[in-house]
Amino acid sequence: MMMMMMIIMMMMMMMMMMMMMMMMMMMMMMDMIKKKMMIMIITMLVVVIMGMMMMLMVIIMIILMFDGSDDVVVKEKEEEEDMNDDNDDDDDDDDDDDDDDYAHVDCGDDKENNGGDDD
DSSP: OHHHHHHHHHHHHHHHHHHHHHHHHHHHHHHHHTOOHHHHHHHHHHHHHHHHHHHHHHHHHHHHHHHHHHHHHHHHHHHHHHHHHHHHHHHHHHHHHHHHHHIIIIIHHHHHHHHHHHO
16 A cells, blocks of 8 residues: 555656646747647646646556455455365365275285285
8 A cells, every 4th residue: 555655646746746846847838839828727727737638547547446446356365265166176076085995995904915925
């Protein structure tokens, strides 16, 4: 969460810097052209509104990106666990049956035969 907040703060700072630069450029352009004050004010307002919209878009994109990735990861993990549980249950049952059969047959025969020969 702290990293996300830091990233959002950095993005906001960058957007503010960009807005200031754009406003300065617009003011210099208007001074050079020597248009009316109304045009300069309108352009400044447009730049500010665009900057705010971009900031909102970036923040929303970051939040959606993080939320989406978290949800997807959680869903994938749950699905994998479910699959593993099913497979493990089947495998355990099969293994237990096989082990029991072999254990009784092999160990019993070996012990009886070897024990009889040695004695």
